[in-house]
Amino acid sequence: MSGVGRKIPIQGLFPPGQGATIGVDFMIKTVEINGEKVKLQIWDTAGQERFRSITQSYYRSANALILTYDITCEESFRCLPEWLREIEQYASNKVITVLVGNKIDLAERREVSQQRAEEFSEAQDMYYLETSAKESDNVEKLFLDLACRLISEARQNTLVNNVSSPLPGEGKSISYLTCCNFN
Numbered sequence: 088m089s090g091v092g093r094k095i096p097i098q099g100l101f102p103p104g105q106g107a108t109i110g111v112d113f114m115i116k117t118v119e120i121n122g123e124k125v126k127l128q129i130w131d132t133a134g135q136e137r138f139r140s141i142t143q144s145y146y147r148s149a150n151a152l153i154l155t156y157d158i159t160c161e162e163s164f165r166c167l168p169e170w171l172r173e174i175e176q177y178a179s180n181k182v183i184t185v186l187v188g189n190k191i192d193l194a195e196r197r198e199v200s201q202q203r204a205e206e207f208s209e210a211q212d213m214y215y216l217e218t219s220a221k222e223s224d225n226v227e228k229l230f231l232d233l234a235c236r237l238i239s240e241a242r243q244n245t246l247v248n249n250v251s252s253p254l255p256g257e258g259k260s261i262s263y264l265t266c267c268n269f270n
């Protein structure tokens with residue numbers, strides 16, 4: 088399963104002073120769902136305009152896209168329609184999109200209300216979550232929820248590029264409702 092996301096420290100470690108992404112970073116995260124291991128392949132694409140031609144080529148085969156904005160930066164929220172246009176143009180129409188409002192550890196500097204972001208994500212049919220990469224708040228939940236959703240879609244055969252290898256728990260009766268919090 089693959090995804091393209093803006094930078095979120097997926098191992099739960101916040102690396103202060105880490106520079107801007109150059110082109111694309113790749114990492115693997117394994118999550119456990121009902122005792123089964125799910126391996127997520129994650130491409131962290133650079134946000135800067137000058138890398139756009141490289142990053143666009145990663146959209147097509149992604150099963151899910153994580154769009155991350157900064158809750159303390161109105162401008163980052165206002166850029167979202169532009170990113171959605173990119174998704175519409177380059178990603179599969181079956182792609183799962185997740186909107187992440189990051190930096191909730193800086194709540195006193197918040198410029199984008201949760202309600203506004205929720206309304207926006209609902210209108211765009213995106214799952215919405217707020218995180219703090221710095222404090223590791225909701226980061227594990229983000230990837231767990233996403234893995235649940237990907238498995239559920241793979242089982243219904245609606246996943247981009249349909250996963251050909253056996254999925255965790257294949258042939259067993261597992262209720263993903265116990266861990267999936269997607270609407």
Ligand SMILES: Nc1nc2c(ncn2[C@@H]2O[C@H](COP(=O)(O)OP(=O)(O)OP(=O)(O)O)[C@@H](O)[C@H]2O)c(=O)[nH]1
Nearest residue numbers: 093094103104106107108133134135190219220221
């Ligand atoms: N306080 C706080 N700072 C954060 C958090 N997440 C990222 N930062 C800081 O925000 C700045 C930008 O983070 P990046 O991860 O480089 O942002 P990005 O959007 O991935 O940038 P590109 O790599 O250029 O695409 C860095 O200085 C990070 O240390 C967070 O949850 N809380």
